[in-house]
Amino acid sequence: xxxxxxxxxxxxxxxxxxxxxxxxxxxxxxxxxxxxxxxxxxxxxxxxxxxxxxxxxxxxxxxxxxxxxxxxxxxxxxxxxxxxxxxxxxxxxxxxxxxxxxxxxxxxxxxxxxxxxxxxxxxxxxxxxxxxxxxxxxxxxxxxxxxxxxxxxxxxxxxxxxxxxxxxxxxxxxxxxxxxxxxxxxxxxxxxxxxxxxxxxxxxxxxxxxxxxxxxxxxxxxxxxxxxxxxxxxxxxxxxxxxxxxxxxxxxxxxxxxxxxxxxxxxxxxxxxxxxxxxxxxxxxxxxxxxxxxxxxxxxxxxxxxxxxxxxxxxxxxxxxxxxxxxxxxxxxxxxxxxxxxxxxxxxxxxxxxxxxxxxxxxxxxxxxxxxxxxxxxxxxxxxxxxxxxxxxxxxxxxxxxxxxxxxxxxxxxxxxxxxxxxxxxxxxxxxxxxxxxxxxxxxxxxxxxxxxxxxxxxxxxxxxxxxxxxxxxxx
Numbered sequence: 001x002x003x004x005x006x007x008x009x010x011x012x013x014x015x016x017x018x019x020x021x022x023x024x025x026x027x028x029x030x031x032x033x034x035x036x037x038x039x040x041x042x043x044x045x046x047x048x049x050x051x052x053x054x055x056x057x058x059x060x061x062x063x064x065x066x067x068x069x070x071x072x073x074x075x076x077x078x079x080x081x082x083x084x085x086x087x088x089x090x091x092x093x094x095x096x097x098x099x100x101x102x103x104x105x106x107x108x109x110x111x112x113x114x115x116x117x118x119x120x121x122x123x124x125x126x127x128x129x130x131x132x133x134x135x136x137x138x139x140x141x142x143x144x145x146x147x148x149x150x151x152x153x154x155x156x157x158x159x160x161x162x163x164x165x166x167x168x169x170x171x172x173x174x175x176x177x178x179x180x181x182x183x184x185x186x187x188x189x190x191x192x193x194x195x196x197x198x199x200x201x202x203x204x205x206x207x208x209x210x211x212x213x214x215x216x217x218x219x220x221x222x223x224x225x226x227x228x229x230x231x232x233x234x235x236x237x238x239x240x241x242x243x244x245x246x247x248x249x250x251x252x253x254x255x256x257x258x259x260x261x262x263x264x265x266x267x268x269x270x271x272x273x274x275x276x277x278x279x280x281x282x283x284x285x286x287x288x289x290x291x292x293x294x295x296x297x298x299x300x301x302x303x304x305x306x307x308x309x310x311x312x313x314x315x316x317x318x319x320x321x322x323x324x325x326x327x328x329x330x331x332x333x334x335x336x337x338x339x340x341x342x343x344x345x346x347x348x349x350x351x352x353x354x355x356x357x358x359x360x361x362x363x364x365x366x367x368x369x370x371x372x373x374x375x376x377x378x379x380x381x382x383x384x385x386x387x388x389x390x391x392x393x394x395x396x397x398x399x400x401x402x403x404x405x406x407x408x409x410x411x412x413x414x415x416x417x418x419x420x421x422x423x424x425x426x427x428x429x430x431x432x433x434x435x436x437x438x439x440x441x442x443x444x445x446x447x448x449x450x451x452x453x454x455x456x457x458x459x460x461x462x463x464x465x466x467x468x469x470x471x472x473x474x475x476x
Contacts, residue, residue, distance in 0.1 A: 067411025071272030118184025126177030274300030304429015
């Protein structure tokens with residue numbers, strides 16, 4: 001929902017209240033004593049966290065789009081996105097759900113922190129909102145940022161900020177937010193991510209800054225290096241205990257991949273992932289995929305191939321750690337293994353001191369240990385894997401490949417990773433109607449009706465509003 005839409009709803013609500021006020025006593029009659037007029041930050045933060053994760057990772061957006069295009073998942077039943085056809089209604093829904101849902105709730109958390117003088121509340125709100133905004137800008141490119149969420153202040157047609165400016169703003173917000181932590185009230189039981197552990201929130205903020213800095217590496221290397229060094233010095237994740245993992249306690253809060261599996265069989269694992277794992281004798285194959293029903297073999301379906309050579313029983317589904325057994329499997333927002341791979345790449349680029357090979361191996365170990373599923377690699381399997389010549393560290397491309405493998409089930413980040421690095425080198429499937437694998441989302445149709453001037457300015461700056469237009473930080 002855009003700011004204009006929010007404003008219209010507020011206007012209509014105002015008319016209703018005004019009309020009701022004309023009848024003496026009607027407002028008192030229509031008041032609901034059970035409906036709160038104010039909601040505390042301890043209730044809004046968990047709402048924003050769950051909605052942000054359900055929307056940005058593990059939900060329909062990922063399963064039908066952002067895990068498809070980097071070669072993690074594959075669509076089996078409804079292959080529109082495999083062909084390059086993205087329904088405009090979905091783009092509208094994703095946009096509305098981000099802005100009117102978790103972003104708006106996070107803004108109220110920030111405002112409440114300011115009102116009450118709680119640095120913890122304000123800082124956590126800033127960090128969490130920055131995570132959501134970085135998803136939004138990486139999906140669409142230029143989007144409303146500095147003027148977003150201000151409909152009540154009269155900003156009903158917010159300007160689209162350039163993605164470069166958004167990144168500058170996000171790095172600053174993460175730094176400022178982390179600096180506010182340590183004073184004031186906390187969220188009680190409402191911090192469902194870190195349980196009011198502000199040290200872990202600081203580490204999350206620094207880790208996310210490292211991700212954003214590395215994202216800029218191909219388009220603005222000097223700025224990227226400076227931002228990465230500052231974030232690295234601030235101190236990111238130190239172990240898997242710091243992982244930003246959202247737990248799912250039970251119905252109605254269950255992992256979205258599991259929820260999808262309850263009544264559908266839409267998704268399998270991509271041949272790109274299966275073939276690479278097989279080529280490396282990677283023990284994560286048994287965790288990531290289920291054997292094909294027809295013969296017990298691990299076999300992925302190629303993305304962009306909507307007329308497979310065999311029945312769907314011939315192809316592997318996503319691992320039961322997320323599907324049949326996945327009701328409580330946590331969603332990985334950001335992990336220690338990703339941070340280690342980012343640090344390894346920074347060393348390889350000469351940005352920070354260290355040993356890239358050591359960090360690379362540590363990243364693999366951390367990733368293999370993070371899920372603790374029944375098919376997770378054993379210590380002996382991890383040692384044997386790292387001892388293989390095919391896995392030995394030789395350069396940045398090895399780091400980037402392992403990061404791609406490790407981002408499984410975080411499709412939105414995996415898609416950004418592939419767009420930045422070109423690793424692995426994915427080829428369009430035979431039925432893809434586009435000139436290349438999609439590189440961004442298209443803007444929702446209502447933006448052209450309700451915010452045309454801002455939309456046109458963004459398109460003029462960024463390029464055609466098409467699935468194949470590059471975002472700012474993508475050069476390949």
